[in-house]
Amino acid sequence: MQTYTPYSEAMVFSMLEHAHAAHLAWRQVPLHERTALLLKLADVLRENSESYARLMTEETGKTIRAARAEIEKCAWACEIYADKAAAWLAEEEIAADGIKHRVVIEPLGVILAVMPWNFPFWQVMRFLIPALLAGNGALLKHATNVTGSALKIQEAVNEAGFPKGLFVTLLVSHTVVEQVIAHPLCQGVSLTGSAEAGRAVASVAGRHLKKVVLELGGSDPFIVLGDADIPAAAKAAVIGRFQNNGQSCIAAKRLIVLKEIEEVFTSTLLAEVEKLVVGDPLDEATDIGPLVSEQAAETMEQFVLDAVAKGAMVRTGGTRKGAYFTPTVLTGVHSAMEVMTQEVFGPVLPVITADTVEEAITLANATRFGLGASVWSRDLEKGEQVARQLAAGATFVNSITKSDPRMPFGGIRESGLGRELSYWGVREFANIKTVNVY
Ligand code: NDP
Numbered sequence: 001m002q003t004y005t006p007y008s009e010a011m012v013f014s015m016l017e018h019a020h021a022a023h024l025a026w027r028q029v030p031l032h033e034r035t036a037l038l039l040k041l042a043d044v045l046r047e048n049s050e051s052y053a054r055l056m057t058e059e060t061g062k063t064i065r066a067a068r069a070e071i072e073k074c075a076w077a078c079e080i081y082a083d084k085a086a087a088w089l090a091e092e093e094i095a096a097d098g099i100k101h102r103v104v105i106e107p108l109g110v111i112l113a114v115m116p117w118n119f120p121f122w123q124v125m126r127f128l129i130p131a132l133l134a135g136n137g138a139l140l141k142h143a144t145n146v147t148g149s150a151l152k153i154q155e156a157v158n159e160a161g162f163p164k165g166l167f168v169t170l171l172v173s174h175t176v177v178e179q180v181i182a183h184p185l186c187q188g189v190s191l192t193g194s195a196e197a198g199r200a201v202a203s204v205a206g207r208h209l210k211k212v213v214l215e216l217g218g219s220d221p222f223i224v225l226g227d228a229d230i231p232a233a234a235k236a237a238v239i240g241r242f243q244n245n246g247q248s249c250i251a252a253k254r255l256i257v258l259k260e261i262e263e264v265f266t267s268t269l270l271a272e273v274e275k276l277v278v279g280d281p282l283d284e285a286t287d288i289g290p291l292v293s294e295q296a297a298e299t300m301e302q303f304v305l306d307a308v309a310k311g312a313m314v315r316t317g318g319t320r321k322g323a324y325f326t327p328t329v330l331t332g333v334h335s336a337m338e339v340m341t342q343e344v345f346g347p348v349l350p351v352i353t354a355d356t357v358e359e360a361i362t363l364a365n366a367t368r369f370g371l372g373a374s375v376w377s378r379d380l381e382k383g384e385q386v387a388r389q390l391a392a393g394a395t396f397v398n399s400i401t402k403s404d405p406r407m408p409f410g411g412i413r414e415s416g417l418g419r420e421l422s423y424w425g426v427r428e429f430a431n432i433k434t435v436n437v438y
Helices: 008-026 031-046 049-060 063-088 121-131 145-160 175-180 195-207 230-246 261-274 293-311 355-364 378-388 422-428
Strands: 100-107 110-116 138-143 167-170 184-194 211-215 222-224 253-257 313-314 326-329 347-352 372-376 394-397 431-438
Touching: 008 110, 008 138, 008 167, 008 175, 008 293, 031 121, 049 063, 049 145, 063 121, 063 422, 110 121, 110 175, 121 138, 121 145, 121 184, 121 422, 138 145, 138 175, 138 253, 145 167, 145 175, 175 184, 175 195, 184 195, 211 261, 222 230, 222 355, 230 261, 230 347, 230 372, 253 261, 253 355, 261 313, 261 326, 261 347, 261 422, 293 313, 293 326, 293 347, 347 355, 355 378, 372 378, 372 431, 378 394
Parallel strands: 110 138, 110 184, 138 167, 184 211, 222 253, 222 372, 253 347, 326 347, 372 394
Antiparallel strands: 100 431, 313 326
C-alpha cells in the first residue's frame, strides 16, 4: 500500500490562506465562467475515468464497474449544476413594506469537507460542485485509505482550470482538522461519515460557531407490501443491499416483508442473491469484491453470530475469507438483534416480517437513523401513503433509495443535519442575504 507524508501545520494554514484569497477573486467571476469550468471538469473526469476507477477499486475493493459508474455520476452532476446554476442561484424578489426587497445568495468563504472512503469521488463532488459554484473555496480532508483518490480529485479540479489554490486536498490528522475548523478563515464544515465522526466534528464546529452539514449513517428500511411486483422487488433489494459490496449509507439495510408473501418473496430473493458473483473487483464479471478491510468483514461475522445466537437463520452466505464476506440473507430476524439496531456496513441482509402495513411502518421507523426508505407496491397511491409516513430524508416507491443531483439529499435523526444536492445544497454554504431598500 502506498504511504503519504502528512502536511505540516504551517503548510496547511498557508493553504487555507491561499484558498481564502482565491475565493475572494473567484466570487467575482461571472456565473457563466464558473459553469464553463464545471463542464470542463466533467470532461476531465470522463477522459480519466478508467484510471480514476482503477485507483478507487485498488483503494477500496469496490468493483471496477461500480467505480466507472461513480465517475460518470460525478460528471453528470457537473452538467446538472452547470445547466441549473442560473436558476438555482437567481436572486429572489419579495414584496414587503419597502421599495425593494431582494434575497441574494453569496458565498461564505472557505469550507472544509471531511469525507469517507466508500464513494471516494462521488462524496467529494457532491459537496464540492455546489460549494464552488456558489463562489466558495474548499479544503478536503479525505478518509486516510483513499488518499490517492483525494489527490487525483485535486488534480482534476486544477486540470479543469479552476483558480489555483481554490480547492486543495489536505493530508492531515484529526487534530489538524480541529485546528482548521477553529481557524477564523474557515467558515464551515461538511462531513460525510459515521455518526461518531459527525458528533466529534460537529462538536468542534459548535464550539467555534461554524456552519455544519452532516451526512451520516443509515439503516434504511426496504418494505415489500403484499401486492408488490415480487421479482422486481427482489432484484431491486439485491442491488439496494449489495451494491458497493454492501458499503453504502443508503443501502437497503432492513428488509421488511408482509407475512402473506414472505415465503414466495424470500425464495425469489435467495435465488437472486445466489446469482451474485464474488471475486476480484477488477474482473468485469464481479458483483461483490472484498470489503474495505479484514476488520470490516470480521464485523459482518460478528453481526451474523449475534443474530444466529438470538434465533436468526442464515439462508445463504455467512462466511468470511480475509476481507471477503459472502452475500448473506438472514430470516427469523427480530428487533433485539444488532443487525436491526446498528448500521450494517457490509453484505448482510436481515429479513423481518410484518403482519400488517401499519406494523411494517412501525418497524421501519423504529430506528435511530432516518436517511432513506423504499416501499414496494403495485398500488402507487398506497405506496405513496406509506412513503409519506416513513421517517427519512428520502423516500422511494418502487425504486431503491438513490441520490440524484436534481433532488435534495440528507437525513434526519442520527443520519445527519442539512441537505446536499439540488438548490438546497447550494444554499447550505451560502449567505442568504437580504438587500432592502426603503
Ligand atoms: P468515518 O466516520 O470513519 O470517517 C469519515 C471521515 O471522517 C474520514 O475522513 C475520517 O478520517 C474522518 N474522521 C473520523 N473521525 C474524525 C474526527 N474525530 N475528527 C476529524 N475527522 C474524523 O466513516 P467511514 O469513512 O468509515 O465511512 C462510512 C460511514 O459513512 C458509514 O457510517 C456511512 O453510512 C457513512 N456515509 C454516509 C453517507 C451519507 O450521505 N449520509 C454517504 C456515505 C457514507 P480518517 O479516515 O482519517 O479516520
